[in-house]
Amino acid sequence: MRIPVGSASGEAKVVLVHGKARLALHRLRDRGDGRPLLLLHGLGERTPDAVPPELVAWPGPVWGLDFVGHGASTVPPGGGYTAEILMADADAALWELGEVTVHGRGLGAYVALLLAGARPTVVRGAVLADGPGLAGGGASPGSPSALSPPAADGTIPDPFALLELSRDVRPPDYALTYVRQAVQLSGLDTPVAVAAVVRPPWLEAVAGEPGVTRRQAAEALALYARV
């Protein structure tokens, strides 16, 4: 489901409906031919106002999604964030845009990997880059903590998102099941590109897997622009 928010300039916003949340999908650049590039921001960030310099060579349109609890998207009361829900947020953007190449920063890189594995024929290449929230809560659960919920005040980004999505467990073998699915079902030789310099355990495992290429974001995008 979508609600277009019109604009005469090159910038535009589409509001996507995912469950009870409304998500802002920003068009950063309309011109260009071919497949759109979808930007997924890091934890606590939002879609940038302009296409970042390392991505300007992309030949097609460029879009960016604000995850739930971030930017111009819904801030839900009481938290409850998971990386899988963010994957479903991004899936709502695929429904709007069709085939895309995805570039994810930090948390957005982890979500880009999940999305590439879950929708292997729609995601034509996923670039995983450094950014906030890349490591998450590590490979297995740490000591648990629980704090009484504060009153909801609508702060953006949502403090619950910052708390929960920096602690979610990201086991390497779980990440690998998504890589293998992307490799097996996408028809691409290298459906996943690791551009990140920092590699927490899940990303170290991903980077060593057949079908994953390791190169800078601009090079990876040049590769995916040709497929």
Add this chain to the structure above:
Amino acid sequence: MADLATAETVSYPGARRPDRHREVDAGGVRLAVVEWGDPGAPAIAFAHGGFDFAGTFDAFAPLVADAGWRVVAWDMRGHGDSDHAVLYSWEADVRDALAVLDSIGSAPVALLGHSKGGALALQLAEACPHRVRALVNLDGLPSDRSWPDVAEHTRTSLLAAELTGWLDHRRRSAAAERRPGTIDELAERRQRMNPRLSIEWLRYLVTIGARCDPDGWRWKIDPSMRMGGFGPWRPEWSMWRLPSLGMPVLCVLGLEVEAMGWGTRPSDIYPYLPLGGRFVPLDGTGHFVHIEKPQAVADLVLDFLS
């Protein structure tokens, strides 16, 4: 609607609706909280299982309350009469549980959980040992034995179907509604999931856990929720909490294996039982130990707490 619902009340031997109803605000999510027993008595909090609601304690809670306890139970977010939230997660359920404990007071309370509520209680007890004076786990100890060992290529195609199914469900979730039916139809559907529970008990539950719309009864649970977890959760992660606990612990396990349960065997639990922890396996009893044998399980709990 409420009038229609009360017009069709179903009774069940031994079941008693709570003495008090109240609400707790958990960071903007409104939780429905119920209580049985003397409000001045020592408190014990009950956490229900996944897809259940506080009313599933209607037969068991009065037995504990009448023995001198203030029993406090709540509907988890998305369940029963609590708010349907935008987001759901394990961590959010733990935090909501803490908000309910806060509403009882700052003194430590006894905590009992069934199934998912039992696993949740384990985590809350490790995270906040100063809030939990005794812990009871009713058939809520997940083991990894029920996970099939399948070849990698089979696993990949299984996962593909699971992921696509889940994402497609999310896409439809904004417009999702539960299927309406008569009290009997809802009870029969529920019995297919919980075959050991009597149809009389399930008919009773429909009148509490479902609402009466003009076109029929619907379970109140948020239709965007789905059975089973999704994500990187591993059953042993819950079991790992158990040895850390320093308060008195009682674990009760139904030995009849059924689809809703975990398939956990006593030999899976013994290595993790904390020092001094009590473990009681129940023969001829399924996953819903406190519904199948309310008096026997209440006696176990009361003896443990005394």
